[in-house]
């Protein structure tokens with residue numbers, strides 16, 4: 001019944017291994033090649049039904065240059081289209097999730113080219129990914145780095161993580177959600193303080209207390225914890241998981257009654273799925289459900 005919701009199959013397997021094993025994890029069991037034959041700024045691997053994308057531009061603290069974002073969009077799209085993947089984790093290094101948009105790359109740009117080319121417009125593609133994305137943040141998440149984390153669905157932070165919007169100190173303003181998503185996450189006063197001063201940052205603990213981050217872990221554990229949660233999600237019914245993501249995201253766009261109606265209709269529609277019958281049937285029969293994503 002959910003056939004129409006199924007994601008098209010991506011290539012079944014990699015011709016050449018393009019993934020690099022992340023040190024903390026066992027080798028990928030079902031490594032998936034991204035569409036791009038060469039990744040300059042990212043590492044990717046899979047662990048069961050979880051895709052792990054590591055921002056990897058260490059010399060620039062993972063500053064988000066155009067090439068990095070083009071690669072990120074492509075690999076996320078590939079994982080979103082891969083039926084063997086149920087959720088995605090994005091992480092950076094211990095020192096930096098990302099220290100912002102690449103200042104050196106953009107410093108000489110002009111207004112007209114920004115406007116005509118919709119400079120950084122492609123950053124929002126991440127918000128179109130249907131599968132849940134968890135950001136596992138260590139170190140700096142500044143400017144566009146904080147905005148990238150906020151475009152993910154869940155943020156886990158290492159205890160030394162720092163969130164900030166320093167753009168004003170560069171003579172510009174946040175351009176990918178820092179004045180919008182941040183307000184919804186931490187409230188007006190904190191968002192104003194961060195964006196207006198550019199120097200008031202949130203520690204991981206403050207970010208958790210404010211609601212920007214859902215959990216804080218010791219730095220070396222945050223990625224493992226993100227993968228554990230991603231794995232739990234990935235092993236639920238993928239179409240139903242997507243409905244939850246869709247419904248929660250609609251709460252940012254819709255008035256309450258419209259959002260509640262949207263939610264109710266999606267709830268009704270789950271009863272057309274085998275996974276709802278399996279989930280509720282398994283509960284009644286006191287066994288674990290075996291979801292088949294249809």
Ligand SMILES: CCC/C=C/C(=O)SCCNC(=O)CCNC(=O)[C@H](O)C(C)(C)COP(=O)([O-])OP(=O)([O-])OC[C@H]1O[C@@H](n2cnc3c(N)ncnc32)[C@H](O)[C@@H]1OP(=O)([O-])[O-]
Nearest residue numbers: 059060061063099100101102103104143144166174175176
């Ligand atoms: C989406 C639209 C709106 C978004 C706008 C933004 O995000 S605006 C941005 C908002 N973000 C900011 O304003 C934060 C800018 N960054 C900083 O303030 C500091 O790097 C730090 C405090 C994060 C770390 O200080 P630290 O002393 O520990 O380290 P370090 O400083 O020595 O850096 C190591 C190397 O990384 C380089 N690099 C770092 N960030 C960027 C970048 N964004 N760009 C380019 N390069 C960057 C840095 O130049 C250096 O390279 P070099 O010179 O050796 O070739």
